[in-house]
Amino acid sequence: xDSVTQMEGPVTLSEEAFLTINCTYTATGYPSLxxxxxxxxxxxxxxxxxxxxxxxxxxxGFEATYRKETTSFHLEKGSVQVSDSAVYFCALTxxxxxxxxxxxxxxxxxxx
Amino acid sequence: ETGVTQSPTHxxxxxxxxxxxxxxxxxxxxxxxWYQQALGQGPQxxxxxxxxxxxxxxxxxxxxxxxxxxxxxxxxxxxxxELDDSALYLCASSLEGARDEKLFFGSGxxxxxx
Numbered sequence: 001x002d003s004v005t006q007m008e009g010p011v012t013l014s015e016e017a018f019l020t021i022n023c024t025y026t027a028t029g030y031p032s033l034x035x036x037x038x039x040x041x042x043x044x045x046x047x048x049x050x051x052x053x054x055x056x057x058x059x060x061g062f063e064a065t066y067r068k069e070t071t072s073f074h075l076e077k078g079s080v081q082v083s084d085s086a087v088y089f090c091a092l093t094x095x096x097x098x099x100x101x102x103x104x105x106x107x108x109x110x111x112x
Numbered sequence: 113e114t115g116v117t118q119s120p121t122h123x124x125x126x127x128x129x130x131x132x133x134x135x136x137x138x139x140x141x142x143x144x145x146w147y148q149q150a151l152g153q154g155p156q157x158x159x160x161x162x163x164x165x166x167x168x169x170x171x172x173x174x175x176x177x178x179x180x181x182x183x184x185x186x187x188x189x190x191x192x193x194e195l196d197d198s199a200l201y202l203c204a205s206s207l208e209g210a211r212d213e214k215l216f217f218g219s220g221x222x223x224x225x226x
Binding site: 004041042043046089091095098099100101102103104 | 116143144145147152153154155156157160168170202204206214215217218219220
């Protein structure tokens with residue numbers, strides 16, 4: 001079955017540091033890939049997505065590239081801010097619709 | 113804010129009881145899905161409703177059931193509660209057929225089973 005593996009957290013960075021959160025996947029067919037963010041006390045928000053190999057999703061300074069050869073979709077940001085502190089989830093769907101398979105999430109803490 | 117509202121925000125039940133969680137979809141959305149998020153885990157897909165019918169289900173037993181109403185609001189019902197049902201339950205809505213089928217999540221209902 002489909003699965004998503006994320007690096008464990010928490011990841012603690014200083015403000016303006018470079019961020020990478022690793023995500024690899026296993027899927028039947030050709031998945032669409034997503035990063036969701038969950039701020040404290042809030043629901044999940046779509047951060048970015050990519051629907052085919054070599055696509056790059058980007059939003060709010062975050063980027064991730066769909067790498068079919070390595071089955072990866074790593075999240076990066078060049079300079080994090082305190083306001084980026086949240087839990088980040090990598091996810092995929094192969095059947096379309098709303099059936100997403102999520103990773104376990106990676107907590108990011110950004111300190112001044 | 114996404115426009116998806118869930119109620120109640122917190123709930124405490126005892127093992128064996130039944131519970132109903134409610135979700136009001138974002139205006140215009142005709143598809144709703146429910147997810148279970150255990151502590152420290154990612155959300156797991158329970159099921160999806162489109163036009164008042166279930167059209168996709170994850171690996172959850174039949175005691176998890178749902179309804180979608182003509183106004184596209186939705187309920188998640190769980191019978192015979194077990195301790196492992198303690199989790200955050202998330203509702204998400206979308207517009208089936210939209211070019212960008214973006215999911216909008218509510219803030220969830222935190223269910224504790226004692």
